[in-house]
Amino acid sequence: MTTHNVTLEIQDLVINTENMIDLDELIKRIQELIGEKDGEVPT
Amino acid sequence: MAKYLHDDVLDALLLTVADYADRLTVCSSQPTTFVEATSGSGSGGYMLAYVGLTPSGGGPDYTLSDSASGRQCQVTSQAQFSVVYSGTATHVALVDLSAQKLLAVTTCTSQALTATGLVTTPAWNMVVNDPT
Numbered sequence: 001m002t003t004h005n006v007t008l009e010i011q012d013l014v015i016n017t018e019n020m021i022d023l024d025e026l027i028k029r030i031q032e033l034i035g036e037k038d039g040e041v042p043t
Numbered sequence: 044m045a046k047y048l049h050d051d052v053l054d055a056l057l058l059t060v061a062d063y064a065d066r067l068t069v070c071s072s073q074p075t076t077f078v079e080a081t082s083g084s085g086s087g088g089y090m091l092a093y094v095g096l097t098p099s100g101g102g103p104d105y106t107l108s109d110s111a112s113g114r115q116c117q118v119t120s121q122a123q124f125s126v127v128y129s130g131t132a133t134h135v136a137l138v139d140l141s142a143q144k145l146l147a148v149t150t151c152t153s154q155a156l157t158a159t160g161l162v163t164t165p166a167w168n169m170v171v172n173d174p175t
Binding site: 003004005006007008009010011012013014015016017 | 048053056069113123126132135147148149150151152154155156157159160161162163164165167168169170171172173174
């Protein structure tokens with residue numbers, strides 16, 4: 001009986017942190033939450 | 044605006060897998076749950092073959108190192124483990140058996156597997172790129 005023996009070809013799992021952590025977007029969201037616009041100091 | 048993450052931050056992501064994933068499974072479709080990654084087609088899953096891995100602190104089945112643009116974790120080659128169910132392999136998953144978590148999934152070139160046969164997975168990498 002023949003035993004099948006195969007080797008897979010696996011693609012690397014690549015994670016781009018740019019897609020996970022957008023600091024510009026995070027700062028924008030924080031500014032929106034505290035009501036700050038263009039460097040204006042919230043009162 | 045420049046962006047930066049220390050290598051330890053990137054490693055923390057990789058070690059979440061390397062410290063806990065104690066089984067590699069070969070699947071016939073993309074598993075989206077632990078059950079799908081670890082069960083055969085008769086039990087609602089896609090698993091065709093599996094092999095145990097030794098995690099604990101990133102070794103010995105995992106090796107962390109610098110990559111060209113960040114950090115990477117190499118999963119060691121697993122030689123000639125048994126095929127449990129016949130099917131076409133398309134995905135490879137890493138799971139945490141005790142916590143029953145599906146931790147990572149990647150793809151492989153479609154390859155027909157035959158039950159009672161053997162399959163070998165070469166070394167492959169999980170890569171976390173530096174933010175840009």
